[in-house]
Amino acid sequence: MTNNxxxxxxxxxxxxxxxxSAIHDLLPNEKTIxxxxxxxxxxxxxxxxxxxxxxxxxxxxxxxxxxxxxxVACNTATTNAILELRANYDIPFIGIEPAIKPxxxxxxxxxxxxxxxxxTLNSELFNKTAEMFQNTKIIEQVGYGLxxxxxDGNLNSPEMTQLLESYLQPMIDANIDYLVLGxxxxxxxxxxxKKILPEHIQIIDSGEAVARQTQNILRDKVGFNDNQKSxxxxxxxxxxxxxxxxxxxxYPVIQKDF
Numbered sequence: 001m002t003n004n005x006x007x008x009x010x011x012x013x014x015x016x017x018x019x020x021s022a023i024h025d026l027l028p029n030e031k032t033i034x035x036x037x038x039x040x041x042x043x044x045x046x047x048x049x050x051x052x053x054x055x056x057x058x059x060x061x062x063x064x065x066x067x068x069x070x071x072v073a074c075n076t077a078t079t080n081a082i083l084e085l086r087a088n089y090d091i092p093f094i095g096i097e098p099a100i101k102p103x104x105x106x107x108x109x110x111x112x113x114x115x116x117x118x119x120t121l122n123s124e125l126f127n128k129t130a131e132m133f134q135n136t137k138i139i140e141q142v143g144y145g146l147x148x149x150x151x152d153g154n155l156n157s158p159e160m161t162q163l164l165e166s167y168l169q170p171m172i173d174a175n176i177d178y179l180v181l182g183x184x185x186x187x188x189x190x191x192x193x194k195k196i197l198p199e200h201i202q203i204i205d206s207g208e209a210v211a212r213q214t215q216n217i218l219r220d221k222v223g224f225n226d227n228q229k230s231x232x233x234x235x236x237x238x239x240x241x242x243x244x245x246x247x248x249x250x251y252p253v254i255q256k257d258f
Contacts, residue, residue, distance in 0.1 A: 003223030006031035006233075007214065008067030010058040013041035013151045014236075014243045015185025016073030019096060022207035023071065023214050024232065030218075030225050032232040033065050035258075039238040042147035043076040044117025044183070051119060055081040059089060061235075061258045068222050069094065071214060075116060075182050075206075079123035092217050096206040097125060098182035103204050104133040107178050111137045113171035116182025118142045126182075139174050141167045143183060150185045153242045161192060168196050181205040188246070 009020050020034050055077045069092040072078045078095030103112040121140050149160050187205045218224050236243045240255045
């Protein structure tokens with residue numbers, strides 16, 4: 001089965017490029033269109049109604065580009081809006097949510113840490129998932145300020161280091177052996193996080209799992225691109241320089257109001 005339309009990917013900002021990268025690595029022949037709603041980032045501090053409305057706006061834009069499936073590369077949008085998106089649009093959606101299951105199933109200490117946005121940790125979907133692992137102690141921490149620092153281009157700032165240390169030290173003290181990154185922006189912080197965490201603590205993010213699920217949906221429902229591979233397209237509605245730098249200036253970035 002072939003389908004040469006692009007895969008659409010959206011996030012509240014640049015963080016979902018960590019998901020895009022995993023998809024692009026696994027499926028290099030697929031056309032991809034990435035939408036960074038940086039003007040409205042972070043979604044994690046917004047109400048459920050706002051998150052749903054912004055997600056629908058992003059989906060409408062991507063459908064105008066003839067996307068064949070849409071990846072919601074944002075934990076907050078997934079946990080708050082994906083059920084409504086699936087109910088309102090006749091297109092496959094792939095979401096991301098904190099990878100609690102592999103962390104809880106593999107934890108030796110039965111204590112795991114979750115670093116995520118307020119919108120994700122307060123969502124019904126997250127709490128339903130967390131309730132499935134009654135024998136595991138889950139240390140939840142809202143990553144206040146982290147997304148904004150990343151969106152502002154302050155990835156390696158002293159303020160970032162200070163925030164990470166304040167969020168991670170209580171988890172270390174609680175004897176976690178797995179840290180789940182519950183926001184698509186956070187994989188960009190892994191080098192700094194590794195400097196803070198003891199070596200035995202494993203870090204889990206969702207990128208590879210989302211890429212494999214995308215591959216499965218293409219195979220089973222949608223169809224693969226059989227044309228020669230083409231460069232991805234990136235759209236942003238605010239501050240294109242940060243997105244360009246995250247992409248290491250390898251691809252053009254189009255600034256567009258949407």
